[in-house]
Amino acid sequence: MxxxxxxxxxxxxxxxxxxxxxxxxxxxxxxxxxxxxxxxxxxxxxxxxxxxxxxxxxxxxxxxxxxxxxxxxxxxxxxxxxxxxxxxxxxxxxxxxxxxxxxxxxxxxxxxxxxxxxxxxxxxxxxxxxxxxxxxxxxxxxxxxxxxxxxxxxxxxxxxxxxxHPTQSMSDMLHLIHEFGGVENLKGKKIAMTWAYSPSYGKPLSVPQGIIGLMTRMGMDVVLAHPEGYEVMSDIEEVAKDNAAKSGGSFTKTNSMEEAFKDADIVYPKSWAPFVAMEKRTELYGNGDSEGIKALEKELLAQNKQHQDWQCTEDLMSLTKDGKALYMHCLPADITGVSCDIGEVDASVFDRYRVPLYKEASFKxxxxxxxxxxxxxxxxxxxxxxxxxxxxxxxxx
Amino acid sequence: MxxxxxxxxxxxxxxxxxxxxxxxxxxxxxxxxxxxxxxxxxxxxxxxxxxxxxxxxxxxxxxxxxxxxxxxxxxxxxxxxxxxxxxxxxxxxxxxxxxxxxxxxxxxxxxxxxxxxxxxxxxxxxxxxxxxxxxxxxxxxxxxxxxxxxxxxxxxxxxxxxxxHPTQSMSDMLHLIHEFGGVENLKGKKIAMTWAYSPSYGKPLSVPQGIIGLMTRMGMDVVLAHPEGYEVMSDIEEVAKDNAAKSGGSFTKTNSMEEAFKDADIVYPKSWAPFVAMEKRTELYGNGDSEGIKALEKELLAQNKQHQDWQCTEDLMSLTKDGKALYMHCLPADITGVSCDIGEVDASVFDRYRVPLYKEASFKxxxxxxxxxxxxxxxxxxxxxxxxxxxxxxxxx
Amino acid sequence: MxxxxxxxxxxxxxxxxxxxxxxxxxxxxxxxxxxxxxxxxxxxxxxxxxxxxxxxxxxxxxxxxxxxxxxxxxxxxxxxxxxxxxxxxxxxxxxxxxxxxxxxxxxxxxxxxxxxxxxxxxxxxxxxxxxxxxxxxxxxxxxxxxxxxxxxxxxxxxxxxxxxHPTQSMSDMLHLIHEFGGVENLKGKKIAMTWAYSPSYGKPLSVPQGIIGLMTRMGMDVVLAHPEGYEVMSDIEEVAKDNAAKSGGSFTKTNSMEEAFKDADIVYPKSWAPFVAMEKRTELYGNGDSEGIKALEKELLAQNKQHQDWQCTEDLMSLTKDGKALYMHCLPADITGVSCDIGEVDASVFDRYRVPLYKEASFKxxxxxxxxxxxxxxxxxxxxxxxxxxxxxxxxx
Structure with a gap:
């Protein structure tokens, strides 16, 4: 055939x-x-x-x-x-x-x-x-x-x-299907959707939300990791829980990047803004409160700085399954020493996964x-x- | 066939x-x-x-x-x-x-x-x-x-x-042809092209000019209404007069919105800028006289304000043929209480005619x-x- | 056939x-x-x-x-x-x-x-x-x-x-092929690629470089003329020399516009910036030195002004072969009395060659x-x- x-x-x-x-x-x-x-x-x-x-x-x-x-x-x-x-x-x-x-x-x-x-x-x-x-x-x-x-x-x-962000999460999923040789092979695989430090702030929540909302449907073990205060929309967490229950996978949360990376088959470390802060920002924009927006921005950048240790380093990668988890990102990534001083991912990690990363994007x-x-x-x-x-x-x- | x-x-x-x-x-x-x-x-x-x-x-x-x-x-x-x-x-x-x-x-x-x-x-x-x-x-x-x-x-x-604005006036006309079931049914119909109040200023004259220059050719009774000082180009009024004479219709002018709406089959209330003011503005722009432009703008807005009663209200609509004249506009309209405090048209009038208004635009x-x-x-x-x-x-x- | x-x-x-x-x-x-x-x-x-x-x-x-x-x-x-x-x-x-x-x-x-x-x-x-x-x-x-x-x-x-600027130089060449009735007729023809005064500064070098890099291949006598200090990249001059040697044409340089125009079959008078100044500007931009950029700009405009006599005038045109050299330009040109007070070319010269100039562009x-x-x-x-x-x-x- x-x-x-x-x-x-x-x-x-x-x-x-x-x-x-x-x-x-x-x-x-x-x-x-x-x-x-x-x-x-x-x-x-x-x-x-x-x-x-x-x-x-x-x-x-x-x-x-x-x-x-x-x-x-x-x-x-x-x-x-x-x-x-x-x-x-x-x-x-x-x-x-x-x-x-x-x-x-x-x-x-x-x-x-x-x-x-x-x-x-x-x-x-x-x-x-x-x-x-x-x-x-x-x-x-x-x-x-x-x-x-x-x-x-x-x-x-x-x-x-x-x-x-359905066109992103569906492209990511199709990438996984091709990398793992079929959707049936995703069952039981562990994917870590984790927050990562970025010197900018206010990145959309739609990527982590899209990932936990979709990947939980394939029987995967989905772990959402982020520092305290970086929660995503609770409605979507409910979606993820329900999906996992139906698909025979799991959906868990942690505040430890290490725990999320441990034995993971796939890691997706990426910065995003706290949901509550984004709600506040939306309100400030609605009121045209530019002073408030500036103050919030300063506050959020300071908050981010407290979590500079949330980086996808070689050390963290070595904790994953055989040290060889598939690294994913929706691009562009904040690469330490390349696009910024300290960012979401080590340059050597990013470099090693460049071809699969570009292929991931090519499905969109x-x-x-x-x-x-x-x-x-x-x-x-x-x-x-x-x-x-x-x-x-x-x-x- | x-x-x-x-x-x-x-x-x-x-x-x-x-x-x-x-x-x-x-x-x-x-x-x-x-x-x-x-x-x-x-x-x-x-x-x-x-x-x-x-x-x-x-x-x-x-x-x-x-x-x-x-x-x-x-x-x-x-x-x-x-x-x-x-x-x-x-x-x-x-x-x-x-x-x-x-x-x-x-x-x-x-x-x-x-x-x-x-x-x-x-x-x-x-x-x-x-x-x-x-x-x-x-x-x-x-x-x-x-x-x-x-x-x-x-x-x-x-x-x-x-x-x-020929693509506008021709679309408007094709809309009328469809609404009235044929160009032959437009003969003797009264259309009121009238000025209406808008909180902005400087809207182009090409719409009213295009309408009186075209509608007068179909044997319609075209009434152009505006406050004193809001004259359109006199050359185009001549065109309208000649057209009406040839087509067996009529072209008349009035400074009363009520008179224009009285027994009208179609109304087209819309803001525009006085021709002479636009000539002046063109000269000021040509001279790069930004102070002059600001002063003119202020003057025109004040002039507009004196004619806030030129609104297409439900009361005015009730004066039209059976209270059911077809309301037209080239869009976007300044809708009272929706897009501005006081504008060209009552929200309830606009709402009632939304479908025909959108169809009017769909011919373009x-x-x-x-x-x-x-x-x-x-x-x-x-x-x-x-x-x-x-x-x-x-x-x- | x-x-x-x-x-x-x-x-x-x-x-x-x-x-x-x-x-x-x-x-x-x-x-x-x-x-x-x-x-x-x-x-x-x-x-x-x-x-x-x-x-x-x-x-x-x-x-x-x-x-x-x-x-x-x-x-x-x-x-x-x-x-x-x-x-x-x-x-x-x-x-x-x-x-x-x-x-x-x-x-x-x-x-x-x-x-x-x-x-x-x-x-x-x-x-x-x-x-x-x-x-x-x-x-x-x-x-x-x-x-x-x-x-x-x-x-x-x-x-x-x-x-x-290969799409420009190739269009220019195809124009010449058509004007002279075949590439074989270009052999031995003299073309003057000369600098000309413009009230602006910083025009790219790629046009003169593209012209001397291409026209020298067709057995033409290519003359590059500019005031001292307006040198193009020396590498490209080497390319032009090598080309001329191979094609049986010639590549010469002069600091006299008159000399370049003398008996020329084709003239291409056009402003460009000195190579060394452009190198300096690139460095200043790289350093974000906006004061330095302003100073350089002032300096270059003053330098340009010293060469206001480099204009393609009727007098200069009369020095060319039978006074009828083909005038070329990549457009838009700085035309004296039209787009600026003093520019690259006399209005009467430009006017006379408008049709061939537009045809030249039409090949691109x-x-x-x-x-x-x-x-x-x-x-x-x-x-x-x-x-x-x-x-x-x-x-x-």
Whole structure:
């Protein structure tokens, strides 16, 4: 059986019918089969690209990238995904536009979606806002389509909000599936999602939250480690607990980086901001209290400094399973002696894992493309069979 | 007869041969049949998109959007139109580029047009400048094509200048045609284009001018209402008068919002700046007189404040035909209690008309695409017949 | 024999196999036959576009433009070239992104190249940096492709560095080939690459360096003229000398504009900054010495002022061969009395040569497209034959 036949067979065995004409906002809103469909479609798209087979399912159409925060990497991943499927990207930055708050979200959502097949939204700055914005956007375009304003309902892809970062965690997971030779091999593996020191502050919580919310579904032993005071959203911890109970894995917490690294198969050391501090910052921004923001920033940097020992060093790595745990990061990392004086990870550790780290990132365009395709194509198995049969070359060679 | 057959038949009955290889700058430079061709092509394109039929008439090529003023909505409409026809959009903002004044317009026009099939220009900031800029640009690319510099002559689409906003007024008109069930049903209808209070100042005159310059051609009774001192360009009033005389409609002016609303079938209440003030501002900008600009701004805001009673309230709406006139706006509107304390329109009025307002806006990408297609395709009827016959799916389903 | 048959025959006679899967960084790294292949492919692409034949060799794929300096013209040329071949452009400006220095170049190179078929880089600001950046970028994506991170190795096109500006000099050369009726007619022609006064300072050296590095290969008599103290990089002068020796032309230097213009067939008067001053500026920027930068700027402007007599006047033009030398410039030029009080060229001279100047610029998109195509297509002759046979219309007509 060829690779493509295997992908097609797998898709035919999975139930993911609810993904059609739907959004991808949080991984824990999706069934296991739906997540598996995403991984399968992502692998199939990558395979076809390697084989120089065009996967354009759109002859024309727009993919809107709506970013409230700058991001080269996610922007390029989204653009790559859209292009792979035949959509042209149109960017909407706050700086460029007249986007405002409240009621005007409805208007903007409709005004930019007349010919939009997908809208990728990144809104991770303020706790309690980003996810709400995405959901409102989705509601408004759904309504706009029903009212005959929009010829199509654009699907929404969450490119990072205050709660989850599903395109990141799904890419990370697909990376693990490939590194460990199959999702079934992840069962019982220990993954340490740990806080790490960074000289900057205020990094989003969506990565650790996304990781514990997803990895607990595969029967893995997920350990969340951070200094006291760096708690993530408690709702997501509940999600992780429930997942672990269902999947036969575990979810535990510790305030010791050593304990988390001990015998770990995978480590994911990364800085983030305390949830409560981010709530406070959101409030201060809301009140336009710039003095308060400065004071909070100073306070948080001082708090961070107390935990400079939370670094992913060679010594810590030697505590992991055979001293060879897979090191992961969403990039860019704060590398000690390279991008900063003291940071999240030793340069020698980072260097040793550079190739897997870059591969980890390389899955993101395919994950995003898979999310789009599954929301747009009713029968992806049939679609792939037809694309392979048609065999249009992506590039003249 | 199918819908497409009707559109094709209509196009075969109209004479619009002068639109081929030509620009769209002012509606009053076009014949009635030419305008009807735009509406027909726009409807046909929308119909084909609804039917999932690709309307790509370009295999490659660029659509340049040249904006001297930020605009999310018009930018997205232009991008949508280009994409629908197969053109890739390339933006040229003043901020991004080395665009300068005077002689360099000729150079820029040529330098960005080597592979440009269409250039959409928005230049509405300064009275007496925008339209001139567009015409110079057109002249230079025409010359560039004749001189063998440009392989093709890009068509110019006016995306808003100091005189007219043809893509807006044509979208508004197509909206009316659909709302009233045909252009023939607009004869004798009363439309009130009225000034309305806004807490900001300096909004372009091109919308009211575009509306009175176009609506007077359909046998409608067009009333222009504004406080004393908020006159629009007198040349355009002359255009409106001449149009009304020819079409069997009427063009009248009043300084009473009530009088304008009385028995109106359609109302279009919207803020704009006095023409003379905009002339003055243009001069001040030209002299770099920032003190003068600040003083003028203060003066204009104070002048505006004297006319806070010019609001589209429920009371005013009740004066219209059966209390049910169609409310129109080019968006975004200043909504009382929503986007400002006191604005152009009551929230309850705006809310009641939200769906038609969004639909009004939804015609713009198709109007722009129609203008492009008519300037590029010699026989659109034949083109549509071939596209329908070919029946390439826009999106795999 | 048709035009296309001639192009195809020529390509079949040339050896340019090393260009496949390779970069275009400096013209003097390429063989004469490779350069001739670029000119031939550029002419063929232009011919096919004139004949309305699609030259899309990509069904999807991205062309990344990575600019460290703003440039409307080069940006549009690159976008046009990509679009002509079927690639969608994605811009990466420093302002928009998280690009940093040193080690992070490797990361950025990989992160933006997952689906990049070509990366065009402009980095001309700092002496000793730009070319190094381009070479590092190339090395990193080559490695990324070998490591299985990147599905393809994007080709790099140098869109201007501190050393060479190959897309400019190659466009200039193709312009000369067309103006003089063939590359064989350039033998023995005298070209004066001379410094000219400009009220601004710090213009890149890559244009004069690119010109003397390329034009000396065609058997031309190349004269480099500038005031004392405005030397270009000595390495490139060596390149020019070697080239001249091999091609049977000559490379001479003078500090007299008159001498350079005397009996010249072609003149290229243009401002640039002294190499040593640019080295100093680079160091000052590196040290963040803003006072030093200001002082240097003042000094350089004063130095420039001493050479205000270096203008391309009508009097000087009359010294050239029959008073009719071809005037060239990379544009935009500083035109006396038009874009500045005293500049590089008299308005009457510039005006007389406007059409050839614009034509000179019009070759750039085709030169860039040719560089891309030659790096991506193994057998361009076969590719062109197939494209012609297929005869897909670029634009419905």
């Amino acid at each position: 060829s690779k493509m036949e295997k992908y097609i067979k797998k898709l035919n065995d999975l139930d993911f019918s609810d993904m059609y004409n739907n959004d991808f906002i949080l991984t824990w809103e999706k069934t296991d089969e739906e997540l598996e469909a995403v991984f399968t479609v992502a692998d199939a798209l990558r395979h076809m690209r390697e084989e120089n087979i065009s996967t354009k399912i759109f002859d024309s159409g727009l993919g809107i990238s709506l970013f409230r925060d700058n991001s080269t990497r996610t922007r390029f991943s989204f653009a790559s995904a859209c292009n792979l499927l035949g959509l042209e990207v149109q960017d909407l930055d706050e700086g460029k536009s007249q986007i405002a708050h409240g009621e005007t979200v409805r208007e903007t959502a409709n005004m930019i979606s007349f010919m939009a097949d997908v809208v990728g939204i990144r809104d991770d700055m303020y706790i309690g806002k980003g996810n709400t914005y995405i959901r409102n956007f989705s509601k408004y375009v759904e309504q706009g389509n029903e009212d005959g304003i929009l010829e199509q309902r654009p699907s929404i892809v969450n490119l990072q909000c205050d709660i989850d 365009p395919y994950i995003i493309a898979a999310m789009i395709l599954l929301s747009k194509v009713k029968d992806p198995a049939k679609c792939f069979a037809e694309l392979e049969e048609k065999n249009t070359q992506r590039q003249y060679k | 199918s819908k497409m057959e009707k559109y094709i038949k209509k196009l075969n009955d109209l004479d619009f041969s002068d639109m081929y290889n030509n620009d769209f700058i002012l509606t009053w430079e076009k014949t009635d049949e030419e305008l009807e061709a735009v509406f027909t092509v726009a409807d046909a394109l929308r119909h084909m998109r609804e039917e999932n039929i690709s309307t790509k008439i370009f295999d490659s090529g660029l659509g340049i959007s040249l904006f001297r003023d930020n605009s999310t909505r018009t930018r997205f409409s232009f991008a949508s139109a280009c994409n629908l026809l197969g053109l890739e959009v390339q933006d040229l903002d003043e901020g991004k580029s080395q665009i300068a004044h005077g002689e360099t317009v000729r150079e820029t026009a040529n330098m960005i047009s080597f592979m440009a099939d269409v250039v959409g220009i928005r230049d509405d900031m300064y009275i007496g400048k925008g339209n001139t800029y567009i015409r110079n640009f057109s002249k230079y690319v025409e010359q560039g094509n004749e001189d063998g510099i440009l392989e093709q002559r890009p068509s110019i689409v006016n995306l808003q200048c100091d005189i007219d 990408p198709y109007i722009i695409a129609a203008m492009i297609l008519l300037s590029k395709v010699k026989d659109p009827a034949k083109c549509f017949a071939e596209l329908e016959e070919k029946n390439t799916q826009r999106q795999y389903k | 048709s035009k296309m048959e001639k192009y195809i025959k020529k390509l079949n006679d040339l050896d340019f196999s090393d260009m496949y899967n390779n970069d275009f960084i400096l013209t003097w790294e390429k063989t004469d036959e490779e350069l001739e292949a670029v000119f031939t492919v550029a002419d063929a692409l232009r011919h096919m576009r004139e004949e309305n034949i699609s030259t899309k060799i990509f069904d999807s794929g991205l062309g990344i433009s990575l600019f460290r300096d703003n440039s409307t013209r080069t940006r549009f040329s690159f976008a046009s070239a990509c679009n002509l071949l079927g690639l969608e452009v994605q811009d990466l400006d420093e302002g928009k992104s998280q690009i940093a220095h040193g080690e992070t170049v490797r990361e950025t190179a990989n992160m933006i190249s997952f689906m990049a078929d070509v990366v065009g880089i402009r980095d001309d600001m700092y002496i000793g940096k730009g070319n190094t950046y381009i070479r590092n970028f190339s090395k990193y994506v080559e490695q990324g492709n070998e490591d299985g991170i990147l599905e393809q190795r994007p080709s790099i096109v140098n869109l201007q560095c501190d050393i060479d 998109p085709y030169i860039i497209a040719a560089m891309i195509l030659l790096s991506k297509v193994k057998d361009p002759a076969k590719c062109f034959a197939e494209l012609e046979e297929k005869n897909t219309q670029r634009q419905y007509k």
